[in-house]
Amino acid sequence: MPELPEVEIVRRELSPVMTGARIDNVELRRADLRAPFPRRFRARLEGRTVTRLERRAKYLLAGLSSGETLVMHLGMSGSFRIATANFRLKADATSQSAGAALDRHDHVLFHLSSGATVIFNDPRRFGVMDLLPPGGLSAHPALGTLGPEPLSDDFDGVALARACAGKKTTLKAALLDQRVVSGLGNIYVSEALHLAGLSPHRRASTIATPGGAPRETAHRLAAAIKQVLDEAIARASGTRYRSSRFRVYDREGAPCRRRGCRGIIRRRAQAGRSTFYCGVCQR
DSSP states (O other): OOOHHHHHHHHHHHHHHHTTOBEEEEEESSSBSSSBOOTTHHHHHTTOBEEEEEEETTEEEEEETTSOEEEEEOTTTOEEEEEOTTOOOOTTOOOGGGOSOOOTTEEEEEEETTSOEEEEEOTTOOOEEEEEOTTOTTTSTTGGGOOOOTTSTTOSHHHHHHHHTTOOSBHHHHHHOTTTSSSOOHHHHHHHHHHHTOOTTSBGGGGBOTTSOBOHHHHHHHHHHHHHHHHHHHTOSSOTTOGGGOSSTTOTTSBOOSTTOOOBEEEEEETTEEEEEETTTOO
16 A cells, blocks of 8 residues: 555656646546545536645645645555646547557546646555545544654654653554554554664553653654655655565565664564564664
8 A cells, every 4th residue: 555655756746737737627437436426526626726736644635726625545556647638538549649548447537727637547446535625624534633744843753752652552553543643654664663773562652751751762763754754755666665675574584684683574463464573673
């Protein structure tokens, strides 16, 4: 499933095309994704200009000239691509002169005033598209409860320690809790914990004092989270999930990559998810 870096890469790819463009036409090639499209979805989008394209955690938020916000989530298999100017195809189009034919998993097409078309493809249909009224983000059941953005100035060792103080859960589980810090998933939690030298099985409360003040481990972990996310975004490419890039993720049985460490990467299930870590240098 795409995590924060992958969603941020998508935002950066779409923003130059969508921001400032008017949505001339919306093609819905099915009635739903994970859930049915909102009432009057097409009518509420067509003729509106995209004023901004932002990311919140793993969500893309397109602000519209109507004041509404188009909320998009990639789910497990969703992706966007941008077609060239004047892309207008039917589902059975195959003519090379018309462009490439649509894929059967191309479910939503946004035809923009620039002539470009933004296409949402989702084979497993776990993606989400929703429309929120002005001021509706804070009332959204997922967006309204999110913790700080890990790449923002609001997130640091102090904020992390405060959120973890008194928690009896593991550090791995705490970091996956979107109320503690938003946007982190299984891959980059494992990566950040290894970079920080902290065990995923350690109790979350150990990075804070009883009063909630940060210990050195909280500052170290917050810095590691920012570093692994920045590195992942900088490496944006078509091979985003290649395991050879990772320190520990999907490297069970391989040597630890920390200089001077002779440990072997282990895999252990935590809450139904695979955790990868080094049992020697992560404490």
